[in-house]
Amino acid sequence: MSNKRFIQSLFRVMKREVDSLVHAPIYWFSMIVFPLFVIFFFSELMNEGLPTDMPVGVVDLDNSTTSRKLLRNYDAFQQSHIVAHYSDVNQARRAMQKCEIYAFMYIPQNMERDLLASRQPKISFYYNNSVLLAGSLIYKEMRAISTLGAASVGSAKLQAKGLTQRQIKSVLQPIATDVHAIDNPMLNYNIALSTTIIPACLALFVLLVTAYSLGIELKKNRAKTWMTMAENKVMIALAGKFIPQTVIFTLVVWFYQYWLFVHLDFPHNCNFLLIMIVGLTLVVAAQCFAIFVFSLLPTLRMSMSICALWGVLSFSISGFTYPVTSMSPSLQILSNLFPMRHYYMIYQMNILHGYSLHYSWMYIVALLMFMMLPLFMLSRLKKIFYKYVYLP
Amino acid sequence: MIKIFLNELRRIFSDSGVLIFFIVVPLLYPALYSWLYNNEVVREVPTVVVDDSKSSLSRELIRRLNATPDLNVAAYEENIDEARQHIMRQEARGIVYIPSSFAADIHSHRQTTVSLYVDMSSMLYYKSLLTSLTNVTLDMGSDISVAMLNSQTAREEQIAASPLSYEAVPMFNPGGGYGCFLIPAVLMLVIHQTLILGIGLASGTAREKNSGRKLVLREDAPFGIARIILGKTLCYFMVYFVMACYITMAIPRIFNFIQLADFWQIIAILVPFMLATIFFALALSCLMQQREHVMLIIIFTSVPLLFISGIPWPVSSLGASFKAISYIFPSTFGINAFVKVNSMGASLGDIVFELRALWIQAAVYFLLALYVWKPKRWTQE
Structure with missing residues (x-):
């Protein structure tokens, strides 16, 4: 042809x-x-790139100046948004099962008092891992806020002991990490x-x-x-x-x-x-x-x-x-x-x-x-x- | 009605195209999907270490990193450029860089910094490496600060280093498994999509065979449209009920996914969900001029539907218009109801909203199907 x-x-x-x-x-x-x-x-x-203002709840049994300050700082974080306060864990869990909230923070009674008396109180966060993305992002922020909370209390105490700012930093977090997400830095x-x-x-x-x-x-x-x-x-x-x-x-x-x-x-x-x-x-x-x-x-x-x-x-x-x-x-x-x-x-x-x-x-x-x-x-x-x- | 039911049953089993979507796909696809995600989590991500410190402390850090389940030290390199070669060849996913001042900083009470570089080809590599490094550095850090403080008692040292402790409790999917998170939603979506495809094919065929490209034949007319639709629905429902039970009950058991719902709870979701989907599919079938069109129209919607169901992407971050679109489809409520009951252990009382929405959809789409299936000419006569 x-x-x-x-x-x-x-x-x-x-x-x-x-x-x-x-x-x-x-x-x-x-x-x-x-x-x-x-x-x-x-x-x-x-x-938006990352989900922002995901609804979370709070069970604050302490209700002290310290706990409220902690929660206020937490609410200012980008990805979490406190939408409800519950009087006990069961209520919060039910709200989570209905997916009204993705996570809640539990602050025990007497947290402030225990903190001042060096009794190392423990706060807990419960997050929904069935909605994996929401769960893991909120977990990251909750961990960040409790580390920061601990740091502010710790640094006040260490200052009283006469340590310098640089020493305080090294006591609170001797090894810092610096993460580079190559080519997608904002995740x-x-x-x-x-x-x-x-x-x-x-x-x-x-x-x-x-x-x-x-x-x-x-x-x-x-x-x-x-x-x-x-x-x-x-x-x-x-x-x-x-x-x-x-x-x-x-x-x-x-x-x-x-x-x-x-x-x-x-x-x-x-x-x-x-x-x-x-x-x-x-x-x-x-x-x-x-x-x-x-x-x-x-x-x-x-x-x-x-x-x-x-x-x-x-x-x-x-x-x-x-x-x-x-x-x-x-x-x-x-x-x-x-x-x-x-x-x-x-x-x-x-x-x-x-x-x-x-x-x-x-x-x-x-x-x-x-x-x-x-x-x-x-x-x-x-x-x-x-x-x-x-x-x- | 019984006659319509039997006719439809005969038609389904003599049409291999419909059988593919009613039997073969629902049998194979969920199993294949579950197999894909059955390893659940990303472990032992290969990582290159660049250790400029070469001290006993840096070796301790590397040892602890290597001991975590999610990170595996695959190679040691002298500098970042050589380490990058491993990432380019896809042999490693991350680089941990320990600076030369690492040990000196710690000994002289200065904060030191360890760097992590992650290949962002998958978010899960990032998550694994970040979690491992954060946990190890925090752990090792608290050991170091305890040694640094020279306090009176061990307990006092511990409290000075971390005055406020915390615990994190992952709920409903404690391992953070990818399969346990995604599969329940996918299972419901498979039911939704294959039902629509099968019914679309069947009614497309009917339209091709019937004279005048009608959905309903004249000789069926005396039965009345409502009875035709109910007869067909009964037939689809019975055939598909078996498949739906297999998908929602057997598959999670075979692949060890979380299953908190009991038999009757699942039935309580499946009945309205399947009815809504069947009526929705029957109403949609007015669009199908040729039997194969349904595949071109429906298949691609699977991924968007999954995304607006609120499981992969949190529903609180869906825009209002996306949320409005998601309310059209039975899949949204079916997926949410199933995930809440099955993965999160909610009771039927907690999913009243979803169940009510499904029943409303069933009613609305039944009426819509009635309207759509009513041939124009009858109304004229």
């Missing part, structure tokens, strides 16, 4: 695909409307989650739409005309069909990257061209993976089900939240079968931390391998398009 005919038939198929994309509202929704919704949803949901959850959950959602759309648009050809009995248009060349048929989709999805991904890394100024330590290339790679790898799945299970419902399973599992098995290194070894191996896992590794190594590409070559190769998958399936796909009859 001459080059000219090749290009002509490619364009014919592309035009056909563009027509069908434009005229089916479901494509508009699942390629543009829903993806944009997801982008805005997550970046807006966590725009911003938006930076940690939006950069991973949003692309995983976009990849899910790519997987589903690819499988759907292949399956619908068979379902509507249009596969044969499609192949004739492509001069019976599967490569042309696939390229013509998917290039328009690649363009649309890539533009959506680029918009997402613009929105996060430029508009919201999320940390990135590489130039924007690399970010864009990684985005394009994710789209194409996901498309090719879906084509591969379809060629193995050439029915609309089976290929879409597998793609859905893959896309939804990606959220967990890629290790955005619970790291892959802490999963069981067989799952660590399994995680390599998910394109999103490799995208995530490239994102955190090259984009977030800005390491050079030779540290992440394995993940780049893996994504390229996903792109090659359909090549092994060309003859099988041809058979499918010619012989397969849709059974509802």
Whole structure:
């Protein structure tokens, strides 16, 4: 076939695909409307970065100047907000079970008196670990306030003993720690989650739409005309069909990257061209993976089900939240079968931390391998398009 | 009604697409998910130590760090740059830097500072390393200050170093496990999503097969829409009740997640939750022109729905509009009711709000389904 005919038939198929994309509202929704919704949803949901003013309760049996001062200082902390005082622990616990509060601080009777008499009183905090994020953030603040409280009492006493400020500091906390959270110093959850959950959602759309648009050809009995248009060349048929989709999805991904890394100024330590290339790679790898799945299970419902399973599992098995290194070894191996896992590794190594590409070559190769998958399936796909009859 | 029920039952079991969502996914997915998170916590995070002090005190600190369950000293390096190489190669997740003045500072009663650098690719690495380092430095610090003060009695020394003590009591999930926190919410969400997908597929199929792309056939008409909907609901409810019991009762037991609720409490949540979800799905199915559309429309909502349920992200930090959206879906109340009763040991009295909301949703979506399923032409006739 001459080059000219090749290009002509490619364009014919592309035009056909563009027509069908434009005229089916479901494509508009699942390629543009829903993806944009997801982008805005997550970046807006966590725009505070860290939850602030989470409701906590207090059981203050001491009710002294010291305890009230302690609570006042605590209320000024950013993430906790005292919403209720309870007269006993049982009441506070019930409020916690109803999720009215995430934690409560218990101050025992006679705390002030015991403090002055050097009897080392003990305050307790109870926090809800079933809502893990709230629980652990409030725990951190409660611990900070009791350390500070202890320090202010301690320093008064040590001053009376004649120690200098510097000595007091070294007695109260001989070893201080100084923590550097590399590239996300504010522990911003938006930076940690939006950069991973949003692309995983976009990849899910790519997987589903690819499988759907292949399956619908068979379902509507249009596969044969499609192949004739492509001069019976599967490569042309696939390229013509998917290039328009690649363009649309890539533009959506680029918009997402613009929105996060430029508009919201999320940390990135590489130039924007690399970010864009990684985005394009994710789209194409996901498309090719879906084509591969379809060629193995050439029915609309089976290929879409597998793609859905893959896309939804990606959220967990890629290790955005619970790291892959802490999963069981067989799952660590399994995680390599998910394109999103490799995208995530490239994102955190090259984009977030800005390491050079030779540290992440394995993940780049893996994504390229996903792109090659359909090549092994060309003859099988041809058979499918010619012989397969849709059974509802 | 019985006829509708039997017809629907026959239809479900002859449609492999619906069976996938009614049987296969609910069986496999919760198990797979639980397996993912079954290790619960992040232990032995590999860490590089840069010890510029090289003193007996710094070695003591390293020994204590290595003894904690969450931190593992994977390598020693001479400087930060070399230590960073380990992080770039993903062999380590953090660096502990002990300055050269460490021992001298402590001996001459000056406060010294140990630095920690954490790779932020996962918040859980940060949490593990920070907790280990804070606990070890506070512990070792109080030993040091006791030795420093030369007081009369040991007790006096202890009190001078920390006049106010505290204890922290993590409730309901004492180990801080990731699975125990996330899985209960995911389980309810699986029920919610697979029910909607299965019902959406079934009604999409009906629409494709019936003449004129109608949800309901003419010959079923004499039964009345209410009876058609109730018949179908009964069928879905019976098939799915078994799966829901497996998901909410067997899975937590198999994977050793917290389970405080008893059988009847779970039933009291499941009944309104499933009814609300089924009616919601039936009302939604008017949107499905093709059976596969339901997958394109519903699957991606899983993660947003999980987030606005208030479990991964505290509900107090959800904006008003997000909260309003979350009230539309039965999943929000189902997840909260289940987590409160099952993980936090609340009684049914404590979740009256959620149960009431689910029953209201069931009623509203039943009426909506009635309205949606009523073919236009009948009203004209």
